[in-house]
Amino acid sequence: MNRFHRQSLLMVLLISCLLTAAQEFRFPLYTGTVPNSKNTGGHEKVEMQDITVISNVQIPDIAVYLPTKRLATGQAVVICPGGSYWILAYDLEGTDIARYLNSIGVAAIVLKYRLPTYGNCVEPHMAPLMDAQRAMRLVRLNAPKWNG
Numbered sequence: 224m225n226r227f228h229r230q231s232l233l234m235v236l237l238i239s240c241l242l243t244a245a246q247e248f249r250f251p252l253y254t255g256t257v258p259n260s261k262n263t264g265g266h267e268k269v270e271m272q273d274i275t276v277i278s279n280v281q282i283p284d285i286a287v288y289l290p291t292k293r294l295a296t297g298q299a300v301v302i303c304p305g306g307s308y309w310i311l312a313y314d315l316e317g318t319d320i321a322r323y324l325n326s327i328g329v330a331a332i333v334l335k336y337r338l339p340t341y342g343n344c345v346e347p348h349m350a351p352l353m354d355a356q357r358a359m360r361l362v363r364l365n366a367p368k369w370n371g
Contacts, residue, residue: 249286252334252357257282259350263343274315276306279341283354285361286333287369288321294328295370301332301358308338308351330369334358 260281270276289295304317311317313335321331336354339347362369 247286247288249284252283252285252354252361257337259345259353260337261343261345263341265341265343269313275313275318277311277313277335278309278338279343280311280335280337281343283337283357284335285358286318286321286335287365288318288325288331288333289369290325290328290330292370294326295330296328297370298328299330299332299362299366299369300324301334301355301362303334303336303351303355306338309340311335311338332358332362 265279265281267281268278270278285301302317302320304311304313304315306312306316313333317333321333324331334354336358337344337350339350344350
């Protein structure tokens with residue numbers, strides 16, 4: 224094995240170790256009743272196409288990806304996966320980015336927020352904003368525990 228191959232292999236192993244050493248956990252944004260929500264009897268839908276697509280979110284949550292203590296910079300980013308307010312491109316624009324941010328020492332919080340297009344909110348235009356604001360409050364509240 225030449226020097227280039229050894230260095231490449233070492234780099235791949237190092238990156239894999241860093242990515243697997245990071246912590247991940249998930250919890251709901253709200254305890255009890257979700258504000259600005261109405262029960263439509265609908266269910267969240269998760270589809271696996273080329274990417275993970277989530278639609279009709281009923282219970283918003285956050286997935287917290289923390290870098291290893293050795294790499295942690297104390298910075299954090301809340302990621303709101305896009306999808307034209309119709310779907311969430313959850314892995315492509317969420318968890319994949321979170322894992323990259325962890326590799327450079329940044330805590331990443333992926334928000335699964337309610338979309339205004341499914342009739343499950345009293346004021347649909349307010350739901351995504353309310354969920355994003357709640358996620359920011361939770362991140363600030365938990366920053367000391369999350370290497371912040």
